[in-house]
Amino acid sequence: xxxxxxRSSDRARRAPRTALVALAAALAGAALSSPLSAMADPHxxxxxxxxxxxxxxxxDRAPSTSGPRRAMAARPGPVAASAKSGGGAGxxxxxxDGADPGSGTKDGDGSVANEYxxxxxxxxxxxxxxxxxGAPKVYLVLWGSQWGSASTNSTGDxxxxxxxxxxxxxxxxxFKGLGSAGDGWSAVLxxxxxxxxxxxxxxxxxxxxxxxxxxxxVLAGVWVxxxxxxxxxxxEPQLGAEALAAAKHFGNLTEAQNRNVQYVIDSPQGTDPDxxxxxxxxxxxxxxxxxxGQLAYTNMPxxxxxxxxxxxxxxxxxxxxxxxxxxxxxxxxYAETVTDPNTPGGWTxxxxxxxxxKCAWIPKGSNGxxxxxxxxxxxxxxxxxxxxxxxxxxxxxxxxxxxxxSLSTMCDRTDKAGQPLSIPAVGVSGTxxxxxxxxxxxxxxxxxxxxxxxxxxxxxxxxxYQRITVTATDPAGRSASTGFWESVGAAGGTGCxxxxxxxxxxxxxxxxxxxxxxxxDAWSPxxxxxxxxxxxxxxxxxxxxxWLGQNTGTDDSITTYLNTYPGFGQxxxxxxxDVESAGASTGSPxxxxxxxxxxxxxxxxGTVKTWTSQNPTSGYQYQSVDLSPVIGQVGWGTTIxxxxxxxxxxxxxxxxxxxxxxxxxxx
Numbered sequence: 001x002x003x004x005x006x007r008s009s010d011r012a013r014r015a016p017r018t019a020l021v022a023l024a025a026a027l028a029g030a031a032l033s034s035p036l037s038a039m040a041d042p043h044x045x046x047x048x049x050x051x052x053x054x055x056x057x058x059x060d061r062a063p064s065t066s067g068p069r070r071a072m073a074a075r076p077g078p079v080a081a082s083a084k085s086g087g088g089a090g091x092x093x094x095x096x097d098g099a100d101p102g103s104g105t106k107d108g109d110g111s112v113a114n115e116y117x118x119x120x121x122x123x124x125x126x127x128x129x130x131x132x133x134g135a136p137k138v139y140l141v142l143w144g145s146q147w148g149s150a151s152t153n154s155t156g157d158x159x160x161x162x163x164x165x166x167x168x169x170x171x172x173x174x175f176k177g178l179g180s181a182g183d184g185w186s187a188v189l190x191x192x193x194x195x196x197x198x199x200x201x202x203x204x205x206x207x208x209x210x211x212x213x214x215x216x217x218v219l220a221g222v223w224v225x226x227x228x229x230x231x232x233x234x235x236e237p238q239l240g241a242e243a244l245a246a247a248k249h250f251g252n253l254t255e256a257q258n259r260n261v262q263y264v265i266d267s268p269q270g271t272d273p274d275x276x277x278x279x280x281x282x283x284x285x286x287x288x289x290x291x292x293g294q295l296a297y298t299n300m301p302x303x304x305x306x307x308x309x310x311x312x313x314x315x316x317x318x319x320x321x322x323x324x325x326x327x328x329x330x331x332x333x334y335a336e337t338v339t340d341p342n343t344p345g346g347w348t349x350x351x352x353x354x355x356x357x358k359c360a361w362i363p364k365g366s367n368g369x370x371x372x373x374x375x376x377x378x379x380x381x382x383x384x385x386x387x388x389x390x391x392x393x394x395x396x397x398x399x400x401x402x403x404x405x406s407l408s409t410m411c412d413r414t415d416k417a418g419q420p421l422s423i424p425a426v427g428v429s430g431t432x433x434x435x436x437x438x439x440x441x442x443x444x445x446x447x448x449x450x451x452x453x454x455x456x457x458x459x460x461x462x463x464x465y466q467r468i469t470v471t472a473t474d475p476a477g478r479s480a481s482t483g484f485w486e487s488v489g490a491a492g493g494t495g496c497x498x499x500x501x502x503x504x505x506x507x508x509x510x511x512x513x514x515x516x517x518x519x520x521d522a523w524s525p526x527x528x529x530x531x532x533x534x535x536x537x538x539x540x541x542x543x544x545x546x547w548l549g550q551n552t553g554t555d556d557s558i559t560t561y562l563n564t565y566p567g568f569g570q571x572x573x574x575x576x577x578d579v580e581s582a583g584a585s586t587g588s589p590x591x592x593x594x595x596x597x598x599x600x601x602x603x604x605x606g607t608v609k610t611w612t613s614q615n616p617t618s619g620y621q622y623q624s625v626d627l628s629p630v631i632g633q634v635g636w637g638t639t640i641x642x643x644x645x646x647x648x649x650x651x652x653x654x655x656x657x658x659x660x661x662x663x664x665x666x667x
Contacts (some may be wrong), residue, residue, distance in 0.1 A: 006343040007378060014519065019398050067139045071359060073333050118349040119388045120198045120358070122193075123409065125409040126345025126499050129285075130194025133406045135206040137220035138175045141246045142168055144230025146268035155377075158222040165304045170323045171264070171330055172219055177375025179213030179591040184396025185331070185373055186213055188385045190260075191400050192339050192347050192355070194307035194409045195482060201388050208406035208480070210338050213400045215376060219433040223249050234273040237637035239265055240288045240462075240566040243297035255293030255424035255480045256453070259408060262337045263297040264330075269305060275600050277302045282309040286332045287342045288637065289567025296341040298333045314364060314372075314381060327380035328370065332356040336383055343563070345499055352503035354520065356590070358386040359393035362649060368393030391534035404430045407472045414493030415486060417461040421446065425453035427472030427480065431591035434475070441468040443488050444449065459488040494570065498665035502560055505662045507531050523596040524559040527551070531558065540576040540620045540660035548646035548657040558659070561599065562627070566637035568666045571627040573608075573642055575662035576620040582654045587615045590648050590655035596630045597641025605630055605640065614657040620660065 031149055122130065144152075147168075148161030151192065157169035178186050189210045193203035203209060223246060231238055243263045252258050262285070267273040276282070276299075285298040303309040303325035310325020312318070340346030350352050362369040368384045373395065384393035408426040415421055427435045427450065437453040444460040465487040473479040487493070503522040505618040510531070523546070525531050531546050539545035548556040564571060573594070581590070590613040596605040609625050627640075634640060642664070646657045 124198030126342040129342040173377040177377035180215040180376035192574035410484040411496035416492040425456040494667035501664040545660040559643040573626040578658040
């Protein structure tokens with residue numbers, strides 16, 4: 001899954017009905033409305049629920065049902081009944097949403113509970129990338145001197161002395177085998193494309209589809225980076241730096257060379273990259289800006305260190321069975337990277353789940369469950385993938401043909417007049433032929449290189465946005481075109497415009513519900529009905545909003561997680577706020593604070609901004625907060641929690657802080 005975290009300590013809790021009754025009375029005394037009244041009101045808007053159907057897939061967000069985290073989570077396996085503890089110090093690991101083996105816990109009911117009815121939709125592309133449009137390529141990086149010395153085995157695989165379970169050759173064989181006879185799994189991915197409108201659920205025949213791989217072509221290289229030890233607990237920025245080093249090592253020094261590439265960063269046995277053992281996930285994928293273009297990469301820990309990450313998942317109890325996770329999880333991250341390389345600009349559903357998340361850990365033999373795929377290089381356990389075409393999880397689909405020429409999505413952008421620019425256009429020929437590029441509508445001072453496709457120069461001010469069209473043509477005269485808007489001005493710009501980074505920014509997926517009857521947990525509300533459709537207050541738009549300030553004994557809060565990217569430098573969190581107060585406070589004012597949270601410990605990094613009851617808004621007012629300073633404290637490439645928390649100072653609630661239509665954007 002793409003890189004967001006979730007913490008079991010933030011798990012949504014249902015308040016007892018007696019507490020809700022007391023809350024209703026307290027609010028009534030303060031002349032404020034109660035959500036309990038709205039629940040009894042037959043005219044109140046109802047939750048937009050999605051029925052859970054037996055035997056169908058559900059999200060594997062992370063070890064709990066709280067906030068989002070871009071990772072594939074560990075699962076207790078049929079052989080090893082439990083994985084290492086995760087979700088924070090002293091916390092027992094929570095089972096992830098999805099098929100679970102019926103371990104007898106309150107979450108382990110042995111059934112599948114995916115958001116079956118949710119198709120994945122196209123998010124419009126981030127940083128000029130929506131899906132992989134050329135032949136998919138994987139570079140395997142064995143990071144650290146702990147891997148030992150390298151040699152080559154009889155089948156041509158790189159093997160190392162510090163790899164007791166032989167994870168490295170297993171992964172190489174898997175990627176080498178993709179596209180070989182009988183690989184219907186890779187065919188499922190070919191239905192997805194870019195260059196279509198955001199919100200699309202299907203792709204027309206002429207769109208830039210993900211290509212079906214040629215046999216033996218996916219594994220593009222292996223690097224044993226053993227000059228120095230890998231960190232014992234690598235941070236997210238350190239993992240990104242290793243991906244950057246890998247791009248340089250392999251000579252992939254341009255946007256075009258990295259456009260359809262992913263780097264798998266394998267950490268050695270015994271290490272704890274990005275606290276994977278404590279947080280209870282197995283792997284994640286992400287991307288970063290760099291001087292070599294956008295780099296997509298995967299954090300791949302030494303999976304056999306944790307039994308819940310696929311070890312002997314099919315019950316083999318063999319040396320090869322110990323490596324099942326490198327098929328199940330390695331395939332999971334590979335599939336999500338080709339469908340969503342610059343997360344979250346590709347294909348995800350409304351709850352943030354990608355095509356593999358929706359089908360994760362469904363038991364073998366169940367509808368859409370795990371299966372074994374026979375490739376030319378061996379048999380590998382795989383999970384199914386979500387197919388919009390079939391509306392289910394499947395391990396095989398017809399191959400959708402790619403067009404003769406594809407041209408990558410190009411983002412709308414703002415740039416500074418008089419500043420040198422380099423804007424790459426990246427095309428792909430199905431035959432591998434060289435392409436010739438042309439462009440119309442370029443601002444004065446810019447020109448496109450017909451060979452490389454790079455638009456460069458120093459642009460004059462445009463006086464507003466203007467439309468630019470780029471065309472790539474092969475020697476046979478077949479072509480593809482794409483367009484983007486650019487504004488050049490003296491005030492400066494940031495290049496590509498940021499896209500929405502938050503899951504469920506308008507709360508329209510409903511309220512977190514531990515029984516999975518409502519399909520959301522992106523905001524980790526502190527109590528029942530904090531996220532509400534109550535008719536006693538109004539949303540800014542839609543039906544749902546967040547109502548903080550309902551309690552006096554405890555603070556109300558909602559928490560989401562923002563993934564930041566190496567190479568970015570600005571981030572903004574915004575939302576619409578309505579502060580409704582019953583009157584002047586006799587003591588200290590009631591407050592709403594935005595607190596940045598450390599993803600590992602759950603502890604505050606600092607309070608970013610505070611609003612008070614002394615400033616009622618008389619309706620919703622737009623709020624925008626610059627997150628760049630707090631991100632700078634922890635480093636770009638780090639995931640941070642954003643917690644909005646209200647505090648009522650009196651003995652009864654006097655202020656309602658109403659929040660809706662949030663947004664998180666980076667550039």
